[in-house]
Amino acid sequence: MSADIGEILVFLSFTFLILEIFFASGGIFTFVGLTSFIIGTYFLYLSFNGLPSLFLYVVCPIFIGVFVFVVFVVILGLKAQKAPVKTTENLVGETGVCKKPITKNNPGQIEIEGEIWTASSDEDIEVGQKVKVVKQKSLQLFVKKEE
Numbered sequence: 001m002s003a004d005i006g007e008i009l010v011f012l013s014f015t016f017l018i019l020e021i022f023f024a025s026g027g028i029f030t031f032v033g034l035t036s037f038i039i040g041t042y043f044l045y046l047s048f049n050g051l052p053s054l055f056l057y058v059v060c061p062i063f064i065g066v067f068v069f070v071v072f073v074v075i076l077g078l079k080a081q082k083a084p085v086k087t088t089e090n091l092v093g094e095t096g097v098c099k100k101p102i103t104k105n106n107p108g109q110i111e112i113e114g115e116i117w118t119a120s121s122d123e124d125i126e127v128g129q130k131v132k133v134v135k136q137k138s139l140q141l142f143v144k145k146e147e
Contacts, residue, residue: 003047009040017066030070037063091117091133095146098129102143110143119143 016033023029041059094112102108102125110119110131119141125131135142 003044006040006043006045006047009036009043011040013037013040027070027074034063034066034070037066091136091141094133096131096133096143098125098127098131101125101127102131107140110141117141121145 013033013036016029016036019025020027020029020033037059091112096110096112096117098108098119099111099116100109102110102119102121104122104124107118107120108125109116111117112133118139119131119133121131121143123145125143125145130146131143132146133141134144
């Protein structure tokens with residue numbers, strides 16, 4: 001009986017860890033998954049009565065691996081939160097590359113520091129040409145060919 005419960009809990013633990021990948025629960029699925037994994041392996045250990053090698057050679061490495069992975073992801077998340085915020089100000093004078101053609105009547109797109117911006121110009125600009133931002137109005141940039 002306890003072996004069945006242990007197997008179900010171990011299966012649920014992996015299900016919760018997979019759900020954490022697809023749904024941002026803030027770590028709740030990870031916590032529940034790791035808890036059910038520990039309790040499930042304990043039940044499995046009790047049902048086999050005297051197989052510490054299962055716990056030492058299978059359960060511990062899996063638990064440590066998942067724990068290290070979760071800590072790594074949390075550290076990356078904290079670094080991302082502390083990264084400086086990129087604003088839309090001070091783009092005048094920046095240079096970029098045209099990604100979508102710009103004509104006098106139709107705005108195109110340019111890339112500046114890895115971000116795509118809508119841009120207009122008084123001259124035709126082809127894809128791949130370098131441009132310089134001369135004016136900014138909200139999220140619309142006005143550019144000219146870089147010389």
